[in-house]
Amino acid sequence: MDFDLSDDQRQIKDSVDRMLAAAYADLKTKAAAQKEPLGFSKANWAQYAELGLLGIPFAEEHGGLGAGPLETMLVMEAIGRNAAIEPFLSTVVLGGGILRHGASAAQQAALIPDVIAGTRRLALAQQERQSRFDLADVTTKAKSDGNGGYVIDGEKVVVLGGDSADTLIVVARIAGERRDRKGLGLFLVGGTAAGVKRTGYATQDGGRAADITFADVKVGAEDVIVGPSGDALAVLERVVDEAIAAISAEAVGAMGALQDLTVDYVKTRKQFGVAIGSFQVIQHKSVDMFTALEQARSMAYLATMMASEDNADERRRSISAAKVQIGRSARFVGEAGIQLHGGIGMTMEYKAGHYFKRLTMIEMAFGNSDHHLRLLAKAGGLIPAAA
Amino acid sequence: MDLRFTPEENAFRQEVRTYFTTEIPKAIREKVEIGEHLSKADMVAAQKALAKKGWAAPHWPKQWGGTDWTPVQKHIYTEELQACSVPPPLAFSISMCGPVIIAFGTEEQKKRFLPPMYNLDEWWCQGFSEPGAGSDLAGLKTTAVKRDGHYYINGQKTWTTLAQHADWIFVLARTDPDAKKQLGISFILVDMKTPGITVRPIQTIDGGVEVNEVFFDDVKVPVENLVGQENRGWDCAKFLLGNERVGIARVGMSKQRIGRIKQLAAKVMSGDKPLMADERFAEKVAAVEVELKALEMTQLRVLADDAKRKSNMPNPASSILKIKGSEIQQTITELLMEVAGPLSLPFLPDEADFGTGEHWAAPAAPAYFNYRKVSIYGGSNEIQRNIIAKAVLGF
Numbered sequence: 001m002d003f004d005l006s007d008d009q010r011q012i013k014d015s016v017d018r019m020l021a022a023a024y025a026d027l028k029t030k031a032a033a034q035k036e037p038l039g040f041s042k043a044n045w046a047q048y049a050e051l052g053l054l055g056i057p058f059a060e061e062h063g064g065l066g067a068g069p070l071e072t073m074l075v076m077e078a079i080g081r082n083a084a085i086e087p088f089l090s091t092v093v094l095g096g097g098i099l100r101h102g103a104s105a106a107q108q109a110a111l112i113p114d115v116i117a118g119t120r121r122l123a124l125a126q127q128e129r130q131s132r133f134d135l136a137d138v139t140t141k142a143k144s145d146g147n148g149g150y151v152i153d154g155e156k157v158v159v160l161g162g163d164s165a166d167t168l169i170v171v172a173r174i175a176g177e178r179r180d181r182k183g184l185g186l187f188l189v190g191g192t193a194a195g196v197k198r199t200g201y202a203t204q205d206g207g208r209a210a211d212i213t214f215a216d217v218k219v220g221a222e223d224v225i226v227g228p229s230g231d232a233l234a235v236l237e238r239v240v241d242e243a244i245a246a247i248s249a250e251a252v253g254a255m256g257a258l259q260d261l262t263v264d265y266v267k268t269r270k271q272f273g274v275a276i277g278s279f280q281v282i283q284h285k286s287v288d289m290f291t292a293l294e295q296a297r298s299m300a301y302l303a304t305m306m307a308s309e310d311n312a313d314e315r316r317r318s319i320s321a322a323k324v325q326i327g328r329s330a331r332f333v334g335e336a337g338i339q340l341h342g343g344i345g346m347t348m349e350y351k352a353g354h355y356f357k358r359l360t361m362i363e364m365a366f367g368n369s370d371h372h373l374r375l376l377a378k379a380g381g382l383i384p385a386a387a
Numbered sequence: 388m389d390l391r392f393t394p395e396e397n398a399f400r401q402e403v404r405t406y407f408t409t410e411i412p413k414a415i416r417e418k419v420e421i422g423e424h425l426s427k428a429d430m431v432a433a434q435k436a437l438a439k440k441g442w443a444a445p446h447w448p449k450q451w452g453g454t455d456w457t458p459v460q461k462h463i464y465t466e467e468l469q470a471c472s473v474p475p476p477l478a479f480s481i482s483m484c485g486p487v488i489i490a491f492g493t494e495e496q497k498k499r500f501l502p503p504m505y506n507l508d509e510w511w512c513q514g515f516s517e518p519g520a521g522s523d524l525a526g527l528k529t530t531a532v533k534r535d536g537h538y539y540i541n542g543q544k545t546w547t548t549l550a551q552h553a554d555w556i557f558v559l560a561r562t563d564p565d566a567k568k569q570l571g572i573s574f575i576l577v578d579m580k581t582p583g584i585t586v587r588p589i590q591t592i593d594g595g596v597e598v599n600e601v602f603f604d605d606v607k608v609p610v611e612n613l614v615g616q617e618n619r620g621w622d623c624a625k626f627l628l629g630n631e632r633v634g635i636a637r638v639g640m641s642k643q644r645i646g647r648i649k650q651l652a653a654k655v656m657s658g659d660k661p662l663m664a665d666e667r668f669a670e671k672v673a674a675v676e677v678e679l680k681a682l683e684m685t686q687l688r689v690l691a692d693d694a695k696r697k698s699n700m701p702n703p704a705s706s707i708l709k710i711k712g713s714e715i716q717q718t719i720t721e722l723l724m725e726v727a728g729p730l731s732l733p734f735l736p737d738e739a740d741f742g743t744g745e746h747w748a749a750p751a752a753p754a755y756f757n758y759r760k761v762s763i764y765g766g767s768n769e770i771q772r773n774i775i776a777k778a779v780l781g782f
Binding site for chain 2: 001002003004005009032068153263277278280283284286287288289290294295298299301302305321324325373374376377378381382383384385386387
């Protein structure tokens, strides 16, 4: 048992740390990037590609690194530490995850090299207005065209990275009722295909998302990722579990940075003639932040380790447990970080608020703490009853 | 990064578990399992069974009966000890005074005291806390005055756990009244049969008499019983308190208790369904499991780090283990009491038998009351926060 990184992993960590630390050294640069047409810096995105980060989880035959959740964790932690806004999660983890776990060899060969090169961004169009955290709650319809293709009608909301994606991966219902676990399909749809209407907007954390309507959108047989004979939900669940592991690492990065920022701040901020960090009440709150952070870090490791577990039941329990801890820690560290900063924590000119906002959104993504606690309890928890 | 145990480590776990479950008397382990008080004879029998195998003090040097296990093996041993409900070797000698004698004592002291500690032929208790010296241990007032080759000890110790069984007590006493605070304190071994020692039991809120006051009235102790240098006893105390945090997380024990709560809650009915099927209760249990899993992973991280650092100083992050470990243990006692519900009300100080067949319910409330102590002893959780603030966050 060891928690050490290999030389290759250390290299990935160093390069992504260096690149993002430079790119996000100044919040004014971030604000300017948000005003670019894509909603983030095109130049930064090119650097992700250049450093090979966009190829991390993909097979070497497609030009990827053939690496796993641990390497993804290193990138996500750096993204969290810098409150970075490039669509790595939506393109590589979510979209890329569907391609890895669900797509045919031909689809993979056609799409993955472009993703790795940074010339094709992906988005997973799954969330619907009513579906909350239920992945099976899908009303968007996919009707067979009789030739192996489909026609898609429906609406998706808050599709992460949806406004700038070149290719959308759409979850739609081929058969069954609204919340049936069977009858779902996964389809490739061009971002600007006929019948696709996207309304993009900024999200609370500085990222981008879109509401997307699909009206008579035609999908050829070659663009069906999972059809009626496959288990689209299993693929989706697997990818979402990987995404939860990834945002757990991102949350740890953000919490760690906020913790450091806060401790540094209270050591220098003077009131009543002394640094406020000399007060025990401030010290103990900082320690509680540290404890919450370290407990979250431990569970992010667990999630990373379990993300590639094939036993879906075991994987889901661990991932749910991790999401509960991450969510609770993120809420505590985020709120305490702002509180200990006082007024300056409330401003957009200062980084603390950026971390807090991203942490808050992470808690709302892919099931909040309550949702996962319920799932875990229903699954019987982590420890078996005594015999 | 690889968070799995090796096949050799898993085999070791199996070996340890087999020994614990076959060689430690079942009746004793069942008492631990349901949280009943153990008699002195129970604890002696359990430790002797461990000593027979050479497992009474794995972290001691081999020469004195210890092992050359890796940190991971020691961790597995502790985890299995707790998981199998084996009473741990007496902490006051094996984890506290023994290591101090090994680190600071003379050869004569080692030969005289370590073997009977190992076999629990002599029972030890800890003379640290005083009415005016709790978290501020260095504020202690008990004095030891040197005269004609002896120390004469006067003062009062308190919260002395199981002093009623003890043959020996290790005492922190002030040997230089003019020195400030930590300076001028010595670490002295005292035979409990010495004239002038009075033990008065203290009944705690759980109804038990685990702790005592110990009074010293001109207690005459040979100077050979000083450990380390005179006036340098604080070094011993700091060393000992650092060791006290090892294994404090009690992950194995908490896992075992959660498993038991689930077993009981699957039988106890709440309305028309088992309590375990009550969503609110099930989610409370799941929430503790999450915290415990995180703690287990944190403990493994501390362990991996310790194995690499090869230093005797505990990782400052081990303070987290104390804080979270104690909070989790307390929550678990609360959950067990919740399982017992109204059956937790009867106060039965002298017998665990409930008389109605609900044997398991009687210790639930006492355990809850008793476990308030775990966030107080061994450096209260507030002191642990001070330690982290200073050592980790640099305040």
